[in-house]
Amino acid sequence: MHAGLYGQTVAVVSRDLTDEPQPTVSALLVRRLTAELVARGYQLVDLGPAAHDRGDASEPRVSSVAVGEIPDGLDVIVAAFYRLDGDAVVVQFVLTDPVAGIVVGGVLSRQRAGLTISTSVDAAIDDLRPSLDRWERDRETLRRGMPADRVERIFVYGPQDGVRVRFAALEIGTVRAGRIFVPYSPFPVGSTVPITLSKHGYHERTVDVVLDGRRIETTLPSLTPAGTVGLSLFVTSSFLPGAGVGLRLYPAPDRFYVGFEHYRSIQPQPDVRAVRFYRSRLTLGLSPLSPDLRIRPFAEAGGGVIVTDLAPIDRRLTDDELYSDVYVGVSVGVEAGFGRWKPFVRADVDYSLGFTRSNLLGRRWISPPVTSLPVPVPLATLGVVRTW
Structure with a gap:
């Protein structure tokens, strides 16, 4: 339990980024995430079934992914964007202050699917805990400082479909329909991040991208076919x-x-x-x-x-x-x-x-x-x- 957080209200929003809906993964992820927040002393606010529809995964303001009006007094929204990517589960957690309308934390977790999807979801929740701890400890500072110094979202366009994308050392997923969406990044505005692109039958390529704003859209070059x-x-x-x-x-x-x-x-x-x-x-x-x-x-x-x-x-x-x-x-x-x-x-x-x-x-x-x-x-x- 995290004393002092009783009375803080939270809503859980989820979005499925895979080509085919995964209701089992969605239900398990929401259930485990809800249990973690309740155990920390948050009061859960139910935004209704539409809070977990597939919807528009590219919605630029995570706080408005939830359907309808945001209830007054809601302290934080925890959004989970997830996809099954081959033999891995990729979950992008985003913590949003709905009053200030800003992203105040988050983490991107990639886990092997393993024997059961439950193990992967539990590991993703483990990756989220440090971001929740930071929000609970420094929420007033984060509300003041996050808008100016953190990248809120990243769109990557350009490489061929099927290209795997890795930010720094973390693989975030595979390009589909010409793009991949990163709804949260831990990088400060102004930082330079190496993005590595790879695909079977092509040469791997690394490109340095300058994150010069809170919302980044970058077009990367196509990969060169590998000749044998x-x-x-x-x-x-x-x-x-x-x-x-x-x-x-x-x-x-x-x-x-x-x-x-x-x-x-x-x-x-x-x-x-x-x-x-x-x-x-x-x-x-x-x-x-x-x-x-x-x-x-x-x-x-x-x-x-x-x-x-x-x-x-x-x-x-x-x-x-x-x-x-x-x-x-x-x-x-x-x-x-x-x-x-x-x-x-x-x-x-x-x-x-x-x-x-x-x-x-x-x-x-x-x-x-x-x-x-x-x-x-x-x-x-x-x-x-x-x-x-």
Whole structure:
């Protein structure tokens, strides 16, 4: 019992924020909350069944969520906004002074559903008790000071539906219909709060939001899809006309990948001869910066083989007209992020090793044109990757 609170009147209001009504949760939450307040010595005022309707969960003034006129002499309203979010119960308690029309306290509680919903509701009530203690101890100070220094409510818009939202270290729920509503926050006006967004199949993202008023509306960026497989199409200078295709496998989505590329080029000659190139390449690639950036650098290292066919186009190829050159190389480039489409440009520096007996290039840099200069001239590659 909390002596000295006898005669203080309280009303309980509840709102269900889930897509489907949860009457069992509502009844249990109201019953446990009422029992806690009565045990503290409050006199309960019944506002009627409409005090627990689903109603408009985005009502900006929690004190007016209750139906009809607020009875004279009512000291405090305790509102409980709740939702079932996967395997968790999220309850947002708000304490409102109906006379002054201000929020004077509250807490956001997230509990695992566990074996029974009753356990989760009891744990949420435990989280509320410090806010009730503070209100009972400092209610006159809170009535004077709360309007100026506490954020009363927060609307978050923008991320895709299904995105989980975490304020600081506390997960508050999942975005539905393009928004999520936080009817109470413990943060002072002017504070900067990290908001973390996460969703399966997307990169997690953290954004700092300045809470510059009592009522905050903020639009957050959408999450970037996480790519684990990529297919590419590209062209390379000095191997034109021609085109190549590639496959990327990302052990670390959009950051580290194993790549395989195959390129074909036909270069007509003045006579009936045409030089055909078949270039295969195996690489390891790394793009260390955040996938949320529009422009990101990357680097690759690996090697492969170039097969050169010098046979005239009007007769069958013989062994002395087919050459193969093993090479190693490195590449650096940049790619632009447009969701799952990533145009890129890179510079390739390759060196022919002259390993095979049927090599054509010997030991030299593969540059445009093939040269034995001690300083390589990079090949330019332009392409696009589509990830899944």
